[in-house]
Amino acid sequence: MAVQLQGETRFSRRAVKVDEAIRLVVEAAEVGRHEHVPLWEAYGRYLAEPLVATTDWPPFARSGLDGFAVRSADTALASPSEPVTLRVVDTARAGELASAAVEPGTAVRIMTGGAVPLGADAVVMLEQTADALIDGRPAVCVKRATEPGQNIAPLGEEFRRGSMLAEPGTKLRPGHVALLGTFGCADVPVFARPRVAVLATGTELLPVEAPLEPGRIRDSNSAMIAALVQQNGGVPLLLGRVPDEPEAAARAIAAALALSDIIITTGGVSVGDYDVMASLLAGLPAAGTGTEAGQAPAASEPSAPAATSAPTTAAAPSTSAELPPGSRLLFNKAAMRPGSPTSAAVVGGKLLLALSGNPGACFVGFELFARPALRRLQGVAAAEALPKQATAKLAAGFAKGSPHERFVRARLYTERGVLYADPLAFGKSSMMASIPDADCLIRLKPGSIGAESGAIVDVILL
Incomplete structure (x- = not known):
């Protein structure tokens, strides 16, 4: 089919x-x-x-170290020069309960x-x-006075039953995994990894494995986006390349x-004649307006009279390629x-x-728009995304x-406690040499000049 042109509205797109x-x-x-998912995959x-605690934690008073369980009152006068000797009546190993209680003058050997x-x-x-004997039976010499509660983790010290372990939208780290395992959460409720369809448009694109041809380039963007999707918790679905034909693009989107x-x-x-996505999106109504995508409504100025809200430029020519109602x-x-032509639609x-x-x-x-979207799809609160x-x-x-x-x-680095952002070379939109080393985006305000060395700037962390 003949490729549909965008029309004059390509020049009146309103920048958000x-x-x-x-x-x-x-x-x-x-x-x-x-x-x-199983806990080990969470x-x-x-x-x-x-997720909440299913029991108090610790579920019992437990020893924080290897030693002897005692009555603190029995050790009140103990010192290195005058130790107190207590009869040892039992041993409490981890995972076992002592069979004897601690009574005045006694102690129980206890493990961490x-x-x-x-x-x-x-x-x-x-x-x-120090080890000792009383009438030939095991005893212990205590050389230091103890206080009530010393070296004991009391019942419920960390968590009470029903207390919150993690809120929805929390990204689970190894510490969370340990917590969930502690409270018996073998299967963890998580948001499914978003399935992300990746489509590259352009008749000039070749598969990555193909030899170069005159006037054509390999499709490297699809693989880059797939890697970024995986980095952000999604599952990429590489659906190939789409020629510069609106009908082909519409079919590919419907399949995706x-x-x-x-x-x-x-x-x-x-704004090129053959920019197929711009052509497809041009006929969509803008969110919250009755105008088409390619139009710049005068209503964008709040004080404009109603009569001026109609578009002053012609709509893009209609095409037989359509997106879903x-x-x-x-x-x-x-x-x-x-990236000013970047677009988004539902x-x-x-x-x-x-x-x-x-x-x-x-x-x-991707970093500005797709990353927040993927985080939101995985349950992260809007503000946190x-x-x-x-x-x-x-x-x-x-x-x-x-002008924008x-x-x-x-690249970010720290020197003498100060965070620096060092602009990378090859920073033009068509260049990719600086992408591997970028760990931030410097955010420069619009103006006729950029920013001088030493200026304090906002950076978006990647």
Whole structure:
């Protein structure tokens, strides 16, 4: 079929500020499916249900070290020069209960983790004792006075039955796994890993294994996005490459909807004649408006009269390629460099993120929009799903200004207690050489100039 052109509306796309665009994406990413996994597989997953302590912990008073369980009153006068001698009536190993209680003048040998026997209110450490005999029977010389409760973990010291262990949306770390195992949680309720359909658009794209051809390049973005998806808890579904044909793209998206929880495309979002994703999204109604995606409504100015709310530019030509009914556009331009044509929509009830085909811009777009969306799909609270920011000192100047916010790939390091962000070379949107070393994005405000070396800047942590 002949490729449909975008029309004049390609030049009137309204740029949404980055923070607003992230908010729209996170709100559209509905919390996902639940499943149960074995405890040993729960690390790194996000908890789907609140988990509480099933018993007091410790479930009994236990010894914190190897020594002797005693009555503190019996040791009140003990000292290295005048030790107190107590008769040893039993031994309490870990996992066993002493058969004898501690009565005045007696002690029980106890091991770390052992249950403190009845009558004892303290444990004296082994190093502060010496073996002895009383009438030929085992005894112990205590060389140091003890206080009530000394070296004993009391019943319920850490947790009371019913107290919260972890809230839904918590990313489970090894410490959580230990807690859950302690309380008998063998199968852990977690959010299912989001299934992420990855589609690369562009007739110029070749498979990674293919030899280069004149005017064509290999599809490296799909593999990069798959790696980023896995890094963020998702399951990538690489669905191949789509030519610059709206009908082919619409069919590919329809197939992806049946397989996935979220769709990420790369390429085809700019203002070129053959930018297929921009063409497809152009006919969608914008969220909260009655206008089509490619139009810049005058209603974006609150004081504008109603008569001026109609678009002043012609709509994009209609195409026989259609997205499912009820689909809506979130935005088709973000006020950012690189990657301003980045777009997002809800298609068939699922989030679609259309990222730039330029590798650098694709990487930035994923970190700003796809990462928060994947976190939200895994039950992370909306506020917690947002990109994590810090402040750092600029290690080198960045002179280039921008009419929009600029996100510069950079490397973080600390020197004399100060966090520095060092802009990486090869930072253009089409360049990929700096992507492997980037562990943050410097966030520069719009303006005619960039920022000088030593300036304090916001950074998004990757």
